[in-house]
Amino acid sequence: MTNKVLLGSVSAAIFAVAAAGIGLADIRTGASLVINGEIPIVTETEPPEFLQDVFPEIYSGWVFRTDETRAMEEDDFDNPGMLYVEQGIEAFNTVMGTEGNSCASCHDAPESLANVRPTYPQWDEAHGEVQTVEMQIIECQTERMGAEPYGYDSQQMRNMASLIASVGRGQPVNVAIDGPAAETWEAGREIYYTQFGQLEMSCADCHERNYGNLIRADHLSQGQINGFPTYRLKNANVNSVHNRFRGCIRDTRGETFAVGSPEFIALELYVASRGNGLSVEGPSVRN
Amino acid sequence: MTQTRRQFVGHGLAVAAAFFGLPHLASAAQVEEALNAFTGGADMADDGITLIAPEIAENGNTVPIEVSAPGAEAIMLLAAGNPQADVCTFNFGPAAGSSAASTRIRLAGEQEVIAIARMPDGSFKQARQNVRVTIGGCGG
Amino acid sequence: MAENVTPRVRVPRDATVGEVVSVRTLISHQMESGQRRGSDGELIPRSIINRFTCEFNGTSVVDVTIEPSVSTNPYFQFDATVNESGTFAFTWYDDDGSVYTDSAEITVA
Numbered sequence A: 001m002t003n004k005v006l007l008g009s010v011s012a013a014i015f016a017v018a019a020a021g022i023g024l025a026d027i028r029t030g031a032s033l034v035i036n037g038e039i040p041i042v043t044e045t046e047p048p049e050f051l052q053d054v055f056p057e058i059y060s061g062w063v064f065r066t067d068e069t070r071a072m073e074e075d076d077f078d079n080p081g082m083l084y085v086e087q088g089i090e091a092f093n094t095v096m097g098t099e100g101n102s103c104a105s106c107h108d109a110p111e112s113l114a115n116v117r118p119t120y121p122q123w124d125e126a127h128g129e130v131q132t133v134e135m136q137i138i139e140c141q142t143e144r145m146g147a148e149p150y151g152y153d154s155q156q157m158r159n160m161a162s163l164i165a166s167v168g169r170g171q172p173v174n175v176a177i178d179g180p181a182a183e184t185w186e187a188g189r190e191i192y193y194t195q196f197g198q199l200e201m202s203c204a205d206c207h208e209r210n211y212g213n214l215i216r217a218d219h220l221s222q223g224q225i226n227g228f229p230t231y232r233l234k235n236a237n238v239n240s241v242h243n244r245f246r247g248c249i250r251d252t253r254g255e256t257f258a259v260g261s262p263e264f265i266a267l268e269l270y271v272a273s274r275g276n277g278l279s280v281e282g283p284s285v286r287n
Numbered sequence B: 001m002t003q004t005r006r007q008f009v010g011h012g013l014a015v016a017a018a019f020f021g022l023p024h025l026a027s028a029a030q031v032e033e034a035l036n037a038f039t040g041g042a043d044m045a046d047d048g049i050t051l052i053a054p055e056i057a058e059n060g061n062t063v064p065i066e067v068s069a070p071g072a073e074a075i076m077l078l079a080a081g082n083p084q085a086d087v088c089t090f091n092f093g094p095a096a097g098s099s100a101a102s103t104r105i106r107l108a109g110e111q112e113v114i115a116i117a118r119m120p121d122g123s124f125k126q127a128r129q130n131v132r133v134t135i136g137g138c139g140g
Numbered sequence C: 001m002a003e004n005v006t007p008r009v010r011v012p013r014d015a016t017v018g019e020v021v022s023v024r025t026l027i028s029h030q031m032e033s034g035q036r037r038g039s040d041g042e043l044i045p046r047s048i049i050n051r052f053t054c055e056f057n058g059t060s061v062v063d064v065t066i067e068p069s070v071s072t073n074p075y076f077q078f079d080a081t082v083n084e085s086g087t088f089a090f091t092w093y094d095d096d097g098s099v100y101t102d103s104a105e106i107t108v109a
Helices: A004-015 A069-070 A081-092 A103-107 A133-144 A153-167 A179-192 A205-208 A241-252 A262-274 B005-020 B025-040
Strands: A033-035 A039-041 A122-124 A130-131 A231-232 A237-239 A285-287 B048-050 B061-066 B074-079 B085-092 B098-107 B111-118 B124-133 C006-012 C018-028 C047-054 C059-066 C073-083 C086-094 C099-108
Touching: A004 C099, A069 A179, A069 A285, A069 B061, A081 A103, A081 A153, A081 A231, A081 A237, A081 B111, A103 A133, A122 A133, A122 B098, A130 A133, A130 A179, A130 A262, A133 A153, A179 A205, A179 A262, A241 A262, B025 B074, B025 B111, B048 B111, B048 B124, B061 B124, B074 B098, B085 B098, B098 C018, B098 C059, C006 C086, C006 C099, C018 C047, C018 C099, C047 C073, C059 C073
Parallel strands: A231 A285
Antiparallel strands: A033 A039, A122 A130, A231 A237, B048 B061, B061 B098, B074 B085, B074 B111, B085 C059, B098 C073, B111 B124, C006 C018, C018 C073, C047 C059, C047 C086, C086 C099
């Protein structure tokens, strides 16, 4: 018991102004993001119904970044994430596997996949499971192309996922949480509110109860994933949602789930649904 | 051998710097060296050159920098607190439309960014700006 | 040769005689600084783009000397004066001896 109280005070101390609640004072809300002067991006909007009592407004992670970081996303030339999209386009048009197919053989141009990012993860009837974009890519490779599948979090996978996100930019995130996906969604919600690690922190501790506040010298966001894959200034590469989840849980000093695990697939569906209504923004630029 | 108090203190600092590997002290000499290599030790004016850098950089890995010095034939950028102070030098050719450029640089921590312009008449101009680098909240 | 090095350049398609146009360039490159240690504890050898040049119809626009403090995926923006239609030629020089090139046409009227 003593132990628990001590740990509790550690996690309380993480947030400089935890008691003061949400700290949007030094966040510049109300700015609009238009990519290439032609793709308007919804970065703040009404929360989905199940979050009506939790958030007055949902915000893309873009809102929590500095002007310089925000600006890098306004133009594809300034967004280094687009370098990986270009590598994705090359792979899209390259034949892989024993069937002699490229992605383009079935899907023509990447733009034909514009509706993928907004609606994934989604229920896959044939496999009886919720599938992420990465799982769908692996399914194509193994079941239709006779190809060696990309590693779930490999550079090639992140390039392809960035391409698929990029063609969906501007469309509202709209993942289904009812019907056959409901069970997975519930499992994801359970994880979201479970405290992990020695610091006993849940996703909600940071991203629901303390967004806008500082964690060290950094503003916590609402943890929205509409901008994934994200190009992070930190590692100068595109990063996957599951890799971000893994980093978050590791930072609670917890044992994390694996990239591509059923837990992270469920969590991705749930977290994606918290951003229903925001625009697809990947590859976004974050710190 | 006798030592003045100043020499003694100086030696002490040098020893401390060597012992603790203080990066700031280590590169102060290097900044001087890089500056001298470019200017030959000439005086530098403080006007006619503009350096635009964020006051606070969200991540030290990618910091946008803009520099402009109308008429300059070359502009050197230095990061005074990096392991190696030189960042890059722009040499403007006859087809340049201005003596201005933007790039993205690495900063190893809070430090001064220095821009030095060489003018066609052999004179030099400098601008300096301190940039704070945010310590990230979560490693990801 | 470093992996997946792709240059990108952007210049306007058209301009008027004597116009100053903005030129932007980006190249995917790790820019290994030579300061980092790998998982084996050994320093990872430096491997960067050490020089970048832009010429317009054979005349220099800018020639940049580059050190490891320039970020991964080096980005440069600068201006060029165009007095006639022609070609921008861009060249990046890698520590490992590789040379990457790109070009862009502009119509000046």
